[in-house]
Amino acid sequence: MNFLNSFLRFFFKLFFGSRHSAPITPYNTESPASSTSDHPDSLLLENPPDGLQSSALSISDNPDSPAPNTSDHPDSPMLENPPNGLQSSALRNLPPEIVLHIASFLLPASAGAFSLCSRSTKLILGGKYLTALGARWNRSAEYYDFLMLLERDLPDCVLCRYCKELHAIRDAKFFGRGYVHRYASDKPRSCPRCITESRRVNSFYCIHSEFSYAIFQMMMKLRRQGRNYSELIKLMSPxxxxxxxxxxxxxxxxxxxxxxxxxxxxxxxxxxxxxxxxxxxxxxxxxxxxxxxxxxxxxxxxxxxxxxxxxxxxxxxxxxxxxxxxxxxxxxxxxxxxxxxxxxxxxxxxxxxxxxxxxxxxxxxxxxxxxxxxxxxxxxxxxxxxxxxxxxxxxxxxxxxxxxxxxxxxxxxxxxxxxxxxxxxxxxxxxxxx
Structure with missing residues (x-):
């Protein structure tokens, strides 16, 4: 996000530097870029909605930063009142044409994640980048890269290497050994690919009988976030x-x-x-x-x-x-x-x-x-x-x-x-x- 702020400030100064003598700040309400009265066709709102409150797919400022303190909220890793994602960003001061111009320079996966960072960018960019990614998800590495960007900001999901899908941690029990035989007998076509792959490489036998690739990812992600993973340890114990x-x-x-x-x-x-x-x-x-x-x-x-x-x-x-x-x-x-x-x-x-x-x-x-x-x-x-x-x-x-x-x-x-x-x-x- 720091890189994005610097990138946006560069574009802002490049296009509007000659019109402004005062330095540009995200709280400069006198700036023509943030005024909607002079731009009747502008899609920007006077009071942009809270990007983090309106969408669970918000992009965090630092994906490597430690997880927030959730001691008061054991059932939810997110803060109860998250801060406004656009208050400290130069993005709120840019007109729609500049946002579109920035998105044109991004890779498809980054452009799709960029369109989901707030309601404002979603209104401006629409769904063309997401539609392009979804149209060829089954064979495109770009879709997997897009899911990697989303997974960083979804504390309750993990990205499965084999299924190329986001698995919810709350569904961990469905990826354990107890459900393998049920998938094989009752619903063979609905069996997750990670379970099929584990059966192909005999990980249930070579690693240990209770091993699950999806549960392994979930357990390690909870540990990195400083959260309780004792239930997953029970599912993974041989x-x-x-x-x-x-x-x-x-x-x-x-x-x-x-x-x-x-x-x-x-x-x-x-x-x-x-x-x-x-x-x-x-x-x-x-x-x-x-x-x-x-x-x-x-x-x-x-x-x-x-x-x-x-x-x-x-x-x-x-x-x-x-x-x-x-x-x-x-x-x-x-x-x-x-x-x-x-x-x-x-x-x-x-x-x-x-x-x-x-x-x-x-x-x-x-x-x-x-x-x-x-x-x-x-x-x-x-x-x-x-x-x-x-x-x-x-x-x-x-x-x-x-x-x-x-x-x-x-x-x-x-x-x-x-x-x-x-x-x-x-x-x-x-x-x-x-």
Whole structure:
């Protein structure tokens, strides 16, 4: 808005500088530009309406400024009596022809947002810019840029990268996992594209079972505004579950935690495999485990020929050693390690722990994670340089460099893992719980 004020003052001085000896101020009521009696055909009103009060699509002065104090209004992020958006702007002093001339220099997305900043500009510019954007929204990047400008000033909406629509935060529950199957069975055509895309890249499985791209954006936006996002945390928190692989006598358990650190959403996933004490921990018997790390590792880890398979083979070869080796994907912000422990006569536990950095909801970190080997991203991303400097995702999440991954499980989670083998339970005192 400061740039717009300077731009408008330049045009004002360029066209009317020779007629005015006094400096031009937005409150100069003697200025001919603000008088409507000398311009009977002018569309400007004597008392321009409050742009912020008349429209929720007003453009804020500073999109990066902190959110207003809403402690007295917990249900509304906007002020009860917002200030007049035109009182301090040179825009109120310009005649319609100058406003039209300014709009002709703007990009289509900026011109569409400019026409919505107040009733005065909407009356002058009409709806031609909005109509032009809406006519080709399905294939035009200009429409997406226009929505980006609007989303900055709409505290209760987020712009979905996949749907290319504004999603209301109050509708967050409709983008959760509970509605995915309903969309798929009852209304497949009405399923939001972000849910369809999540199903295509298997984010419900590779990231975690409750992950939703739309809810992720909503939660991070509320955090940036300093608002309460506890309900969205509940929708996004992973659900722990266990299963039994009968053919291989494996007990498998998935455990997840999410945490926001330095404005970024971090995720820790743990896949624990409990095997009978008489079973050998050999490489040929483990493909059925189906370790999942990211799209670049494949679905079955031992069959992957790259660094993931090598790391797995090194760990299997020395599985009885207390070896800690943190590995990292070369294409996305994922770190992982394998750990194993023999519980005496109670079995063998193999643990895969993965740490993910899903970003701040605005960067391409999540897109990089879900890109797979499709060629969208290649090489080593610049963000991973911090791995060389010791600032690992694991260290950010755990607040320690080499955590004991087995102590991260609670006593209830250990009992869930032994649910299908109660005879192997070593007792509550055996485990060090966090």
């Amino acid at each position: 659900t722990s579950f266990s299963s039994y692989i009968r053919d291989e006598s494996f007990r498998k358990q998935h455990i997840g935690r999410i945490r926001i650190v330095d404005g970024r959403l971090l995720l820790r996933k743990q896949e624990a495999y409990l095997m009978p004490p008489t079973q050998s921990l050999s490489l040929p018997r483990l493909p059925r485990c189906g370790f999942t790390i990211c799209h670049h590792a494949g679905w079955v880890l031992p069959d992957y020929p790259g660094s993931f398979g090598d790391a797995f083979r090194r760990r299997i070869a020395r599985w009885e050693d207390n070896l800690v080796e943190l590995n990292q994907c070369r294409r996305c912000l994922v770190e992982f390690r394998f750990d194993s422990r023999r519980l005496g006569e109670n079995g063998i536990i193999m643990m895969l722990t993965t740490w993910l950095d899903l970003g701040d909801g605005e960067s391409s970190a999540l897109l990089r994670y879900t890109a797979g080997d499709l060629g969208q991203f290649s090489g080593r991303p610049r963000e991973l340089d911090r791995f060389q400097e010791g600032f690992t995702i694991c260290k950010l999440f755990e607040q320690q460099e080499h955590p004991d991954v087995f102590s991260l499980l609670t006593l209830d989670e250990w009992k869930e893992l032994f649910k299908y083998s109660p005879g192997l339970w070593p007792g509550d005192d055996y485990f060090v719980t966090s």
